[in-house]
Amino acid sequence: MASSSLSLVLLLCLAAAASAQLSTTFYDSSCPKALSTIKDAVTAAVNKENRMGASLLRLHFHDCFVQGCDASVLLSGNEQNAFPNVKSLRGFEVIDSIKAKLETLCKQTVSCADILSVAARDSVVALGGPTWTVGLGRRDSTTANEALANSALPAPSSDIVNLTDAFGPKGFSLTDIVALSGAHTIGQAQCQNFRDRLYNETNINSGLATSLKANCPRATGSGDNNLAPLDPTTPYSFDNVYYTNLKSQKGLLHSDQVLYAGGSGAADNIVSNFASNPAAFSSAFASAMVKMANLSPLTGSQGQVRLSCSKVN
Secondary structure: OHHHHHHHHHHHHHHHHHHHOOEOOOOOOOOOOHHHHHHHHHHHHHHHOOOHHHHHHHHHHHHHHHHOOOOHHHOOOHHHHOOOOOOOOOOHHHHHHHHHHHHHHOOOOOOHHHHHHHHHHHHHHHOOOOOOOOOEOOEEOOOOOHHHHHHHOOOOOOOHHHHHHHHHHHOOOHHHHHHHHHHHHOOEEEHHHHHHHHHHOOOOOHHHHHHHHOOOOOOOOOOOOOEEEOOOOOOOOOOOHHHHHHHOOOOOOHHHHOOOOOOOOHHHHHHHHHHHOHHHHHHHHHHHHHHHHOOOOEOOOOOEOOOEOOEOO
16 A cells, blocks of 8 residues: 555656646747747637637647647547547647648647647637646657547546546546536537437426427437537637536536536535636636646657657657
């Protein structure tokens, strides 16, 4: 037991040391236009298609949550073929375009992992959400792990225990979990991910359920990929309406609605606070995203800076 505890302490120290190597000024000399280039490209992409903001934010999450923020999700195949990702991850072309622009400015300098982290922040800002400081200096992995993606990423059917089991070991509190779920104030979900809730759960707003059933039939395989907004009220604004929706039983996914059971539980209280206090949500979301971006980054001589985000050098 003592040996196990010592190993855990060592791992936490190593993770903290890696995170500490990230710096907000990392590209100031080597590629001073890096951040403005990313921001301009993300803003243009979101203005062209407002759904893209949610897609880029999701890419960052699905990258960091598997084996750390190392751009492994961008490698062709591998994690992209995992069940939570296949036919649903998008935005690769935006990241590739940003990478190409940066390669013309600063050859093999800005990592794909850093591009993902900054693009996630800039996507939220472009849709009216909060900003936060992104540490820089991540390097790109040379491997990806499809099996880990299948097991590590929480499912739309997750309950509070599942969510806590997935996020807790990575250092996220219940407040972090509820705040990060607020990313569902933007974006869309496929029918196959909310069909069971639509037809088999009772804690769903009847008007919402009726409106969704036309595009999401009961039969499996029928309309599986049809989309519905995660926030039916303000689907393209990064705001706190997601939490108001939960209090009205308008959470689209099971993993959304489990955050608010209508009682006085710990998660219920956090949802109520965020629903009534936009500033509290913005602050908690930004704080949780900083934690997310600091999950096990490769730094120093680890990994590489890929020339192309979809393949190793």
